Amino acid sequence: MLHELPTEIALYIASHLSIQSLRNVSLVSIKWNSLITDNVQTVYRNAAILHHFVLHADLQADYSSGQNPDTKKTDWLKRCQRQLQIERGWRGKAPSVAKELNSTGKSVHRIKVDQKEKFVMVTRHTGGLSVTDYETDRVLWATGAGDYAHCEYDHGYIIFNRHDNSKEVWRCARDFQDSEIPEDFKPDEIMITASRESAQLHASPTNRGHFGPWALLFTPESTRAFRFSYPTLLSATVNQAYLWDVPTSCLIETITNIQAPNQDGTLGRLNYVEVNDQYAFFCGSNQLRIFARGGGALVYHLCMKDLQLVSWDVLPDNSAELCPSSLLEPQRLHEAYHVSSTSQCDFVAAHVSSSGKDIVVLTASGIFIWIPGFERLFHREATLNDIATLLNFNASCDNIRDVSVYLALGESNEKAAIATRKGLFIVSLDPKISKLTAEAPPRPGLSVCWVAKYDHSRHLSFISCLQMTDTGVFFNWYLSSEQNRSSQPARRMMVIPPPPQHGNIQMPIQIVQAPVQAVPAAGVEGQSDHLPGLELIESSDDDELGEGVTPDPPSPLIEEAGPPPLVEMHEGEEEEDEDWRDEVGGEDIVVDEDADGSEMEAEDEMIDFQFGGDGFMQVIVNDWFLPINSSMVHYIHV
8 A cells, every 4th residue: 555655655656646646546545645745745746747847857957056946935736736727728628818918009010928027028010129018918118129020039138130130139137237248249329229218218116027238240141030049049041040149149150051952952942940059940942951050060851742641630629528718629630641732832930849859840831740859860760750740730721822820839838839821729749748637639649729719811811920838828919899890992091102211223112902812822742642541632722712712812922122021920030121042053042132231222112001891901012912900919828
């Protein structure tokens, strides 16, 4: 009997029991109950480690730094109860709520979240950066930022781009003194002046949510995308990447020739970048490439043709028991064999887990790829078919090639959020947590939930950022006060010339009366061999859209000069005005012939502002479709 064993051995055995099992054990007898209650801190601390609610490495780090976790007065029982509630919430089995953050303002472009400090940072289509407390919906601080500025945030550093190819680095004001600012790449007078004005406008005795200028980084050439994962900032051009150590403002590494042709061609158009302490990841229109840091060797590449033809279609589950107070509805995963028509499909985003062991990838056609232990691929310890799981979020095959909108990965909870034109979905990735905290899902061991009430295809296509924390998901969405407004015909509002932005090159405006256009047909090609026992689904992308279906706007093509695309909605992208066609290894690679580290300027440019029938303001500039929607931050909390 458990209670008859020495306490140390009994507690060791109990450390392998799930939370539900611990509760059952405590009900067996008075002696077993005493064993659990007399050692409640130890028992549930071990349970937290078992369920991955806390990392054992973090506890060891506390011990090595002289801090005993047990002296922090952590109530491990309550922590486990709360984490269990969160896990059940992500699976649609516990309540969840939605909140609209009005203080973030309209026309939200990018979003970053600090879960510990409980504030959200946003940039807007129309310029500016603000920090808002997401519990009180109150602005804490704000400063200037350019139109369509992309921003990155980690460990108290926020980074956003200027249109002159530089990157402004700001740091949490409470974390440093001016004397600590590195000598290289110091902030310029613009940043210093903006900091003073912001401090006066948002005076606070605590300086919570306030930032101060830290550095102004310049790359030798115009960059296409950037990503910050503390302490490294990766800023990528068409054919190489620059890696900075942000705390010291030092350029520490350059990865060259990322477009080098291999047996499967080149990387293609750069869509997204990711970085951790060991690898740099590049998502292109042709391949996903992984380069090793400390030398820049290409260690792995992935093409669409390498993906297994068997995937799991994400379908509604009409038999699932729904929690009445939850916004999340469990979905059914159906194993299917897909045959597609072409091999062209972009890799639009990739994220590496906080452990550095797993990677998630999203393709434009709605395929979500989860690769646990991805290093095994280039160490020849496993094949892609052995370890990868593919979820298909376009199971109906209704001919929308660029169905994917955005991908986000949770900070430490093995959750992913995917926005597509068909819905917003939450994927729970860790099968072990699934078995310990909820009903064990069937093969492939993942669970998927659809977020109800956020199902308007047009509004979904305008999501320009999606962020995920352990307890919530943040994204920009249409104002709730205007969602039910009746549709009206598009009407022209005004035509104004903007301030000069581009040099001596004239780019006359073309007014487009029908801003919404059908998405170009394209697909993915695969082998036609049918696997026995699996349903065969033909994925043709050549059919017309059904009657009564409003076609979604296409993503702008980067190969033409003009304003930055809004609907290329992935956080690693930096919107640049570049026409990037060049010859690399016999392949056509896009590059701006006139780029010299600064943006082109135009004098006689005209902008046409229109309001569509659904309330979105549309800006047509030089054949570019730039929707400026009236979206603000929405927050779903479990």
